[in-house]
Amino acid sequence: MTSPPPLRWGLIGAARIAASALIPAFRSTGSPIVALGCSDPVRGAAFAAKHEIPHVSGYAGLLARDDIDAVYIALPNHAHLPLTLAALAAGKHVLCEKPLALSADEARQMKAAASTAKRTVMEAFMHRFHPQLARAQALVHGEAWGPLKWMRSHFTYTLHDPADVRWSRRMGGGALYDLGCYPLSVMRWLAGVEPVVTGVAAGLTPPDAEGGRVDHAAHAMLRFDTVHGDVTGHFDCAFSLPPHAQFEALLRDGILRLETPFGWKDVEAVLRIGDHVERFAPCDPYALMVRHFETAAQGHEALRITLDDSIAQAVAMDALLAGAHGAANV
Ligand SMILES: NC(=O)c1ccc[n+]([C@@H]2O[C@H](COP(=O)([O-])OP(=O)(O)OC[C@H]3O[C@@H](n4cnc5c(N)ncnc54)[C@H](OP(=O)(O)O)[C@@H]3O)[C@@H](O)[C@H]2O)c1
Numbered sequence: 001m002t003s004p005p006p007l008r009w010g011l012i013g014a015a016r017i018a019a020s021a022l023i024p025a026f027r028s029t030g031s032p033i034v035a036l037g038c039s040d041p042v043r044g045a046a047f048a049a050k051h052e053i054p055h056v057s058g059y060a061g062l063l064a065r066d067d068i069d070a071v072y073i074a075l076p077n078h079a080h081l082p083l084t085l086a087a088l089a090a091g092k093h094v095l096c097e098k099p100l101a102l103s104a105d106e107a108r109q110m111k112a113a114a115s116t117a118k119r120t121v122m123e124a125f126m127h128r129f130h131p132q133l134a135r136a137q138a139l140v141h142g143e144a145w146g147p148l149k150w151m152r153s154h155f156t157y158t159l160h161d162p163a164d165v166r167w168s169r170r171m172g173g174g175a176l177y178d179l180g181c182y183p184l185s186v187m188r189w190l191a192g193v194e195p196v197v198t199g200v201a202a203g204l205t206p207p208d209a210e211g212g213r214v215d216h217a218a219h220a221m222l223r224f225d226t227v228h229g230d231v232t233g234h235f236d237c238a239f240s241l242p243p244h245a246q247f248e249a250l251l252r253d254g255i256l257r258l259e260t261p262f263g264w265k266d267v268e269a270v271l272r273i274g275d276h277v278e279r280f281a282p283c284d285p286y287a288l289m290v291r292h293f294e295t296a297a298q299g300h301e302a303l304r305i306t307l308d309d310s311i312a313q314a315v316a317m318d319a320l321l322a323g324a325h326g327a328a329n330v
């Protein structure tokens with residue numbers, strides 16, 4: 001099968017993640033970045049000049065362009081829903097940062113709008129495109145090591161900037177949305193069924209000026225009812241600990257370990273199972289994600305992270321947040 005041509009892209013938000021990961025990914029796939037939409041004309045012009053993006057405007061101006069096929073949304077989490085709906089109404093495909101939505105209800109609104117617009121929306125979970133995860137899934141579901149029994153994971157770093165939007169409840173901040181979404185996604189992917197949340201312990205920030213509190217740390221317990229019996233999942237995520245990421249899946253006859261579980265780019269990935277070691281050459285999962293999205297949006301491949309997948313992720317996240325914040329506050 002020949003590959004379809006690249007899409008023509010607009011970026012929404014002069015974001016750090018766009019500069020560090022997605023612009024290099026679009027360059028490596030040969031996908032033209034036609035325009036930037038930015039809320040601040042001065043900052044937007046500087047960002048566009050630095051990254052050689054030919055046109056800059058506000059978000060509405062970007063969406064009105066007829067020379068853009070798809071947008072990449074890298075805004076604070078609370079802005080994902082309105083910009084996704086606006087982009088779909090303008091006839092654009094949407095690759096939107098994680099977490100796609102702040103609730104399952106928001107994700108369902110996106111699915112309905114994507115269906116009406118006949119356009120593709122995908123949550124930008126780049127780790128799912130790293131070849132180590134496909135290999136991990138094959139090992140977990142293969143015969144050699146026995147069925148999956150248990151999963152555990154950590155994802156932490158220290159968020160120093162008190163002005164970061166991740167500290168704002170209104171803007172969809174908190175460690176579960178920002179970090180916990182990764183171990184949750186990998187556990188769902190490996191288990192192959194959706195979890196029941198059996199417990200959450202969280203540390204919350206004091207109320208901010210708007211009265212909002214975010215989970216700066218959370219410990220989550222999940223149960224996956226698989227055809228081979230119950231599988232337990234535990235993960236920790238926090239903004240207040242040194243940078244650390246780890247994932248382990250305990251199978252009947254051995255432990256599978258991923259040293260860089262969440263898709264770091266340009267580093268060798270190492271997968272261990274029992275005494276065996278498998279090494280994956282450095283790659284760019286963001287570029288693999290972009291190429292897949294472009295192929296799927298043009299109907300040449302089934303979308304690998306569907307909106308039903310994102311809705312199921314959001315259902316689990318709703319339950320985790322209800323546990324972390326107390327159901328009455330969510
Ligand atoms: N997949 C990954 O590896 C990865 C890594 C990091 C982050 N992310 C996700 O990417 C998204 C952006 O994260 P980031 O760290 O790159 O964000 P960021 O650079 O801090 O901000 C991104 C954009 O959001 C807008 N923004 C920032 N602060 C705002 C505020 N207080 N009120 C309203 N708008 C504001 C700005 O848009 P304008 O430029 O238009 O003004 C800014 O350029 C988040 O959803 C995050 O979860 C993903």
